[in-house]
Amino acid sequence: MIKVENLHKSFGRLEVLQGITTTIKDGEVVAIIGPSGSGKSTFLRCINLLETPTNGRILINGQDITDKSTNIMKVRQNVGMVFQHFHLFPHKTVLQNLTYAPVKVKGISKQEAEKNGLELLGKVGLSAKAHEYPNRLSGGQKQRVAIARALSMQPDVMLFDEPTSALDPEMVKEVLEVMKALAHTGMTMAIVTHEMGFAREVADRVLFLDGGVLVEDAGPKEFFSNPASERARDFLQKML
Amino acid sequence: MNLDFQQFIPSLPYILKGIGVTLQIVSLAGILGFALGIILSFFKISRFKFLGWIADAYTSVFRGTPLVLQLMLIYYGSPQLIGYKIDPSTAAILSFGLNSAAYISEIIRAGILAVDKGQSEAAMALGVPYRPAMMDIILPQAMKNILPALMNEFITLTKESAIVTVIGVTDVMRRAYIVGGEKFSYFEPILIAGLIYYIMVMILTLLGKGIERRMRRSD
Ligand SMILES: Nc1ncnc2c1ncn2[C@@H]1O[C@H](COP(=O)(O)OP(=O)(O)OP(=O)(O)O)[C@@H](O)[C@H]1O
Ligand SMILES: [Mg+2]
Numbered sequence: 001m002i003k004v005e006n007l008h009k010s011f012g013r014l015e016v017l018q019g020i021t022t023t024i025k026d027g028e029v030v031a032i033i034g035p036s037g038s039g040k041s042t043f044l045r046c047i048n049l050l051e052t053p054t055n056g057r058i059l060i061n062g063q064d065i066t067d068k069s070t071n072i073m074k075v076r077q078n079v080g081m082v083f084q085h086f087h088l089f090p091h092k093t094v095l096q097n098l099t100y101a102p103v104k105v106k107g108i109s110k111q112e113a114e115k116n117g118l119e120l121l122g123k124v125g126l127s128a129k130a131h132e133y134p135n136r137l138s139g140g141q142k143q144r145v146a147i148a149r150a151l152s153m154q155p156d157v158m159l160f161d162e163p164t165s166a167l168d169p170e171m172v173k174e175v176l177e178v179m180k181a182l183a184h185t186g187m188t189m190a191i192v193t194h195e196m197g198f199a200r201e202v203a204d205r206v207l208f209l210d211g212g213v214l215v216e217d218a219g220p221k222e223f224f225s226n227p228a229s230e231r232a233r234d235f236l237q238k239m240l
Numbered sequence: 241m242n243l244d245f246q247q248f249i250p251s252l253p254y255i256l257k258g259i260g261v262t263l264q265i266v267s268l269a270g271i272l273g274f275a276l277g278i279i280l281s282f283f284k285i286s287r288f289k290f291l292g293w294i295a296d297a298y299t300s301v302f303r304g305t306p307l308v309l310q311l312m313l314i315y316y317g318s319p320q321l322i323g324y325k326i327d328p329s330t331a332a333i334l335s336f337g338l339n340s341a342a343y344i345s346e347i348i349r350a351g352i353l354a355v356d357k358g359q360s361e362a363a364m365a366l367g368v369p370y371r372p373a374m375m376d377i378i379l380p381q382a383m384k385n386i387l388p389a390l391m392n393e394f395i396t397l398t399k400e401s402a403i404v405t406v407i408g409v410t411d412v413m414r415r416a417y418i419v420g421g422e423k424f425s426y427f428e429p430i431l432i433a434g435l436i437y438y439i440m441v442m443i444l445t446l447l448g449k450g451i452e453r454r455m456r457r458s459d
Binding site: 048050073074075076077078079080081083085087088089090091100101104105149150153 | 356358359361362363364365366367368369372376377380381384
C-alpha cells in the first residue's frame with residue numbers, strides 16, 4: 001500500500017506539487033492523467049525517490065520512505081519504474097538488461113537470474129530476443145523489455161511514466177496488452193498515461209492532476225462520464 | 241642537395257632501438273595518465289565541489305604551462321622535491337603521465353556527461369547504487385564515445401615524447417641526434433627519425449580505427 005500525505009515538491013521557487021494526498025491500495029491500478037506540466041511525472045518520481053519530496057510523507061507498506069534513515073536503494077528495489085523512452089542499457093543484451101540489477105544488487109546467482117529473466121521474457125513475448133542488443137528491437141519490443149527489466153527485481157509496485165507516448169501507433173497495443181496482463185496478476189500499478197481508453201478499461205481509479213494539485217480522485221466510470229470539476233471536463237474534451 | 245643515407249646504415253639498429261624506449265615511456269605514461277584521468281574526471285563530476293575545484297585547478301595548471309617545462313621541473317627539481325635525482329625516463333613517464341591526465345580527465349568528463357541521463361536514472365530506479373551504476377552502465381558507454389579522442393591523445397603523446405631528448409633520454413630522437421653528431425651530418429638521421437615517428441603514428445591510427453570498428457559492431 002502506498003500512502004501519500006500532503007506531498008509537496010518544489011524546483012527552486014517553482015512549486016510543482018502542492019500538497020497531494022491519496023492512497024493506492026495493494027493490487028490497485030491507478031491512472032494518473034492531467035495536462036502537460038501538471039506534475040504527473042514528478043509525482044511518480046517522488047514515489048521511488050528519483051525526486052526528493054520537499055515536504056509531506058510517502059509510506060510504502062507502512063515504511064516512511066521520506067524519512068532520513070530510509071535506505072533509498074532498498075526502496076527503489078521494491079518499486080519498479082518504466083520510462084517513456086525505455087532507457088534500456090544499449091551495451092547489454094536483452095537478457096543482460098534483465099539480469100544485471102538482480103545479480104548486482106540482490107546478489108542472486110547468475111543462473112537463477114537468467115532463468116527468471118527468460119521466464120519474464122516469455123511473459124512479455126520476447127523469448128526469441130534474449131541475446132539481441134536493444135537497438136535491434138522495435139520501440140514496442142524495447143518497452144516490453146523495459147517492463148520485464150523492472151519486473152526482474154520482483155517489485156511490489158510498478159510505476160509507468162507515459163509508457164506508450166514514444167511509440168508508433170501500431171506498437172501501442174502490444175505494450176498495453178502486457179500492462180493489462182500485469183494488472184490482472186494483482187500488481188500494484190501507478191500509470192501516467194494519455195491513453196484514455198486504456199485508463200477507462202484497466203484502471204481502478206483515476207487521479208487527475210492540474211497545476212500540481214490533485215483535482216479529482218475517482219473511479220474511472222465516474223471520472224470519464226461525469227467529471228466533477230470544470231478543469232477535468234475541459235481536459236477530457238480536448239483529449240477525446 | 242646531396243643526401244647520403246649509405247653511411248647511416250650501420251647506425252640504423254642503434255636508432256631503431258630508440259623505438260622501444262619511446263614506446264615504453266609513452267605506454268607507461270599513457271596508463272598513468274588514463275588512471276589519473278579517470279580519478280580526476282570523477283572529481284570533476286562529484287557532488288563535492290571541493291574535489292571538482294582541485295581537479296579543475298590541476299587541469300588548468302598542466303594545460304597552462306609548456307610540457308617541456310613540466311618535464312624539466314620534475315627532472316631537475318626531483319633532488320629538491322624528494323631528495324634524490326630520478327632517472328630521466330622516470331621523469332619523462334611522470335611528467336607525460338601527469339600532463340596527459342589533465343587532458344584525459346577533460347575527455348572522460350565530457351564523455352560521461354554525454355551519456356543520456358536516462359541511463360543513470362534507469363540504473364537508480366532498479367536500486368543500483370552510484371558506484372556500480374557508474375562502472376557498469378555509464379563508463380562503458382562513455383568509453384565507446386571517447387575512444388577516438390583518447391586515441392588522439394595517445395598519438396599526440398607519442399609525437400610529443402620526442403622532447404625527452406632535452407633531459408637526455410635516449411629515445412628515437414636523441415639517438416638520431418647522437419648519430420648525426422658522430423657523422424657531422426644531422427639531416428639524414430633526423431629524416432630517418434621523422435619517418436620512424438610517422439610510421440608509429442600511422443600504426444597507432446590504424447589500431448585505433450580497428451578498435452573503433454570492433455566496438456561499433458557490438459551495437
Ligand atoms: N528537474 C527539474 N527542474 C526544474 N523544473 C522541473 C524539473 N522537473 C520538472 N520540472 C517542472 O515541473 C513541472 C512539472 O513537470 P512534470 O514533468 O512533473 O510534468 P508532467 O505532468 O509530467 O508533464 P508532461 O505531460 O509534459 O510529461 C514543469 O513545469 C516542469 O518544467
Ligand atoms: Mg511527464
